[in-house]
Amino acid sequence: MAFMCAAGKHRRPSRMKRGTARAASVAALTTTGVIGTLAAPALAAEPAVEQTGLTPVITIGDTVADQIDAQALAQKQAAEEAEAQRKAEEAARKKAVAEAKKAREDQEKKERAAREAERKRLNAYVAPISGSYVSTGYQSSSSLWSSGSHTGIDFHASTGTTVHAVGSGTVVEAGWGGAYGNQIVIKMNDGTYTQYGHLSSIGVSVGQSVTPGAQIGLSGATGNVTGPHLHFEARTGPEYGSDIDPVSYLRSHGVNV
Numbered sequence: 259m260a261f262m263c264a265a266g267k268h269r270r271p272s273r274m275k276r277g278t279a280r281a282a283s284v285a286a287l288t289t290t291g292v293i294g295t296l297a298a299p300a301l302a303a304e305p306a307v308e309q310t311g312l313t314p315v316i317t318i319g320d321t322v323a324d325q326i327d328a329q330a331l332a333q334k335q336a337a338e339e340a341e342a343q344r345k346a347e348e349a350a351r352k353k354a355v356a357e358a359k360k361a362r363e364d365q366e367k368k369e370r371a372a373r374e375a376e377r378k379r380l381n382a383y384v385a386p387i388s389g390s391y392v393s394t395g396y397q398s399s400s401s402l403w404s405s406g407s408h409t410g411i412d413f414h415a416s417t418g419t420t421v422h423a424v425g426s427g428t429v430v431e432a433g434w435g436g437a438y439g440n441q442i443v444i445k446m447n448d449g450t451y452t453q454y455g456h457l458s459s460i461g462v463s464v465g466q467s468v469t470p471g472a473q474i475g476l477s478g479a480t481g482n483v484t485g486p487h488l489h490f491e492a493r494t495g496p497e498y499g500s501d502i503d504p505v506s507y508l509r510s511h512g513v514n515v
Contacts, residue, residue: 381447382470383425383511386454386490387413387477392515393487396503409501410453410491411515415477417458417486423468424452425511430496432460438489439481442474443496450507451496455489456481 394412415421427446435441438455442462445451458478468474479486492507493500508515 380426380469383508383513384422384471385413385508385513385515386422386424386452387415387419387488388422390414390419390488392505396505409498410455410489411504413477413488413490415486415488417476417478419477419488420473421454421457421475421477421488423470423472423474424490424508424513425470427452427468429462429464429466429468429474432462432464435481437482439483440475440478441481444468444474445496450502451493451500453489453491453493455491456483456487458486 390413392411393414394408396408396411398408400408421442423444425446425448427444429442430445430451431441431443433440435455438453440457440460441453441455442457442460443451443453454475456478457475457480459476460474461476462468462474477486477488490504492502492504494502505515
C-alpha cells in the first residue's frame with residue numbers, strides 16, 4: 259500500500275507564532291503600565307490567550323503594537339524634553355548666581371576704591387594759599403620780630419585771599435593772637451600743629467574738624483605787620499617757640515613750595 263505525503267501548500271503561521279515575536283516587549287511594557295492604559299481594550303478584541311501546552315502567550319495585532327511603540331516613543335521624548343528643561347533651568351540658575359557674585363565683587367571693588375581715594379584725600383597736604391609763593395623765609399633776621407628771627411614763612415597774598423587748612427586736623431585756637439593778629443592754630447592728625455596769622459577773617463571755631471584744602475579764613479594785615487600776607491608756621495606744639503621749618507614740613511608731605 260503506497261503512502262503519499264501532502265506537498266505544494268504550506269500552512270499559514272498560526273496567530274500564536276506571530277504573537278510570540280512581540281511577547282517579550284509586551285511583557286516589558288506591561289510592567290511599566292504602558293499596555294495598562296492603551297493595549298487592554300485592543301487585547302480584548304483578540305483571542306485572549308492561546309494555550310501552547312506549556313506557557314500562555316499574549317498575542318496582539320499590529321495596530322495595537324504600533325500604538326504601544328508610539329506611546330513609548332512619546333514617553334521617551336517627554337522624558338528627554340523634561341531633562342533638557344531641567345538642565346536649562348540649572349544653567350540659568352548658575353548663570354544668575356555667577357552674575358550676582360560678580361556684581362557684588364564689582365560693588366565691593368568700587369567701595370574699596372572709594373575708601374582708598376578718600377583715605378588718600380584726607381591724608382594729603384596742600385599749600386595754605388593757592389598759586390602763591392614764599393615772600394619771607396624761615397628764620398630770616400629782622401627787628402620786626404621779638405625773637406629777632408622769623409618763626410614761620412610768609413606767603414604773598416592780598417587782603418581777602420582764601421586761606422586753606424594744609425591738612426586734616428582739629429582747630430585748637432581761633433581768635434586774636436597779639437602780634438599774630440587774627441590767627442588759627444590746628445592740631446594736625448599726625449600730632450603736629452600749623453598756624454595761620456594776620457587774618458582779616460576767621461571762618462572756623464575751636465573744636466571743629468577740617469580737611470585738606472578746606473577754607474578756614476581770609477588773609478589780611480591784622481597784628482604786627484607792614485602789609486597784607488599770610489604768616490604760616492609749623493610746630494611741634496600749639497604755643498610760640500615750638501616752631502619747625504615750614505618749608506621742609508610742607509615738602510615732607512608732598513607740597514612743593
